[in-house]
Amino acid sequence: MTEWAEFVDILGKSETSxxxxxxxxSINEDVNISIDPIEHNDPIGRTKYYSFIHSGIxxxxxxxILNHIHFYFNDEEGYGQYKGKLISDICAGWDKExxxxxxxxxxxxxxxxxxxxxxxxxxxxxxxxxxxxxxxxFKQNGYLSRCSLISK
Numbered sequence: 001m002t003e004w005a006e007f008v009d010i011l012g013k014s015e016t017s018x019x020x021x022x023x024x025x026s027i028n029e030d031v032n033i034s035i036d037p038i039e040h041n042d043p044i045g046r047t048k049y050y051s052f053i054h055s056g057i058x059x060x061x062x063x064x065i066l067n068h069i070h071f072y073f074n075d076e077e078g079y080g081q082y083k084g085k086l087i088s089d090i091c092a093g094w095d096k097e098x099x100x101x102x103x104x105x106x107x108x109x110x111x112x113x114x115x116x117x118x119x120x121x122x123x124x125x126x127x128x129x130x131x132x133x134x135x136x137x138f139k140q141n142g143y144l145s146r147c148s149l150i151s152k
Contacts, residue, residue, distance in 0.1 A: 002026045011151040015064045056082030074145040095142040
């Protein structure tokens with residue numbers, strides 16, 4: 001299983017780099033590749049996604065550079081549960097309170113309320129580190145549903 005530091009170290013690498021190739025091989029699953037529709041008109045360019053459905057991992061490239069990695073914990077959005085550990089051994093089954101106790105006060109928080117148009121918006125917390133941001137998203141029951149590792 002890929003270690004947390006390896007995921008952090010690979011941020012900002014090119015899609016064709018040996019590090020990215022090694023990461024994809026270490027996940028040991030066939031990848032599904034997709035690209036944002038051209039209609040999104042993103043000024044940076046379309047995002048290309050490497051989806052490892054059974055492993056609960058999605059890797060996103062913007063401008064051919066690894067921009068983000070999503071880890072799924074609740075069999076959501078068609079993804080299986082990520083079974084590895086994140087920073088400070090955070091893993092499936094953790095709730096918001098445990099993460100706050102472990103990582104301390106987040107840089108930003110939001111969600112956790114009903115929206116008249118969108119319905120319930122999951123609560124989230126964001127930590128900003130030197131080289132990356134880390135966003136945790138929680139279901140209404142308070143348990144971790146997704147984590148996004150994002151390059152700065």
